[in-house]
Amino acid sequence: MDGATLPNCDFLSEALAGLGTAPKSMSPKWFYDEQGSHLFEQITKLPEYYPTRTETAILRDQIDTLAGYVPEGAALIELGSGASVKTRLLLDGIGGISTYRPLDISAQFLQDTAEALQTDYPDIEMRPMVADFMTDIAPAPTLSDRPNVVFFPGSTIGNLTPDQAITLLSRVRDWPGVTAFILGADLVKPADVLVPAYDDAAGVTGAFNLNMLARMNRELNADFDLGAFEHVALWNMGCSRIEMHLRSTCDQTVTIGGRAITFKAGETIHTENSRKFTPLTLRDMARQAGWRIAELVTDPDNLFAEAVLIPAK
Ligand code: AVJ
Numbered sequence: 001m002d003g004a005t006l007p008n009c010d011f012l013s014e015a016l017a018g019l020g021t022a023p024k025s026m027s028p029k030w031f032y033d034e035q036g037s038h039l040f041e042q043i044t045k046l047p048e049y050y051p052t053r054t055e056t057a058i059l060r061d062q063i064d065t066l067a068g069y070v071p072e073g074a075a076l077i078e079l080g081s082g083a084s085v086k087t088r089l090l091l092d093g094i095g096g097i098s099t100y101r102p103l104d105i106s107a108q109f110l111q112d113t114a115e116a117l118q119t120d121y122p123d124i125e126m127r128p129m130v131a132d133f134m135t136d137i138a139p140a141p142t143l144s145d146r147p148n149v150v151f152f153p154g155s156t157i158g159n160l161t162p163d164q165a166i167t168l169l170s171r172v173r174d175w176p177g178v179t180a181f182i183l184g185a186d187l188v189k190p191a192d193v194l195v196p197a198y199d200d201a202a203g204v205t206g207a208f209n210l211n212m213l214a215r216m217n218r219e220l221n222a223d224f225d226l227g228a229f230e231h232v233a234l235w236n237m238g239c240s241r242i243e244m245h246l247r248s249t250c251d252q253t254v255t256i257g258g259r260a261i262t263f264k265a266g267e268t269i270h271t272e273n274s275r276k277f278t279p280l281t282l283r284d285m286a287r288q289a290g291w292r293i294a295e296l297v298t299d300p301d302n303l304f305a306e307a308v309l310i311p312a313k
Helices: 011-019 034-043 051-061 063-067 085-093 107-120 162-174 191-197 204-220 279-288
Strands: 075-079 099-104 148-152 178-186 229-236 241-248 252-256 259-263 268-275 291-298 304-311
Touching: 011 204, 011 252, 034 204, 051 063, 051 085, 051 304, 063 085, 063 291, 063 304, 075 085, 085 099, 085 107, 099 107, 162 178, 162 279, 191 229, 191 241, 204 229, 204 241, 204 268, 279 291, 279 304
Parallel strands: 075 099, 075 148, 148 178
Antiparallel strands: 178 304, 229 241, 241 268, 252 259, 291 304
């Protein structure tokens, strides 16, 4: 596997920095320890959480359109690998993919993914690479001896600020040999559909959000009382994003790595933004990063979009 070690991301120092300033915040990347990944898996099956099943249906229904942008012999580079249904839909439905190259921060996860896929796709070369694609990637993960098509599903791009998203798209645009970028993006829709997707009746998303605190207790010797924080999901229309927060229900002090962090009743930790797009905001974002939208396919209800970006002239 390429890039087998990463500089150790410092959970403690980021937690102290994020919780030591007002307003308090944490990066959503800390959601995904083993328990968090399992909870996210459950989220994708919730009746209220439409993105995963909708994007899967789009990929299934529009695979021939997408295949038109994947040259014979191409390498498929996936940002944030999944051994997921979505990956398999592309590998199954697009002929001639020579190489599958998932990028992920977890070497273990990559290893498991590559092994599982290799069994089912013996003719596709597996070239996983450990990389934190949300920050800088050097060297470029593209393969020089073939066309490279990048796949970034799930609307994970919505976790980034507008500036960060443009930076990511620009950087990928500059990787050698990239001929197309297949980007999944969740679309703006009424708040009474958006909010329940992030605040489900069964409370799974709440458990997913609170797991960030449980993880700090496990890994950083913190002493969060999980009963003294509540899950909040809100639609910030001005920024076109769902925000998730953890709200302190009382005045309290928490200790993390020996450091005291105080909370006022009602104060929140901002844990995630999930930006929602329109065809226009997608086009604008792509243009600012040196791409143009060659194709934008959606589901019949216009819930989710799959954009095929190609380098702008
Ligand atoms: C994995 C970032 C696409 O924003 O919908 C799901 C994460 N957070 N429910 C999203 C998430 C709460 C998800 N992404």
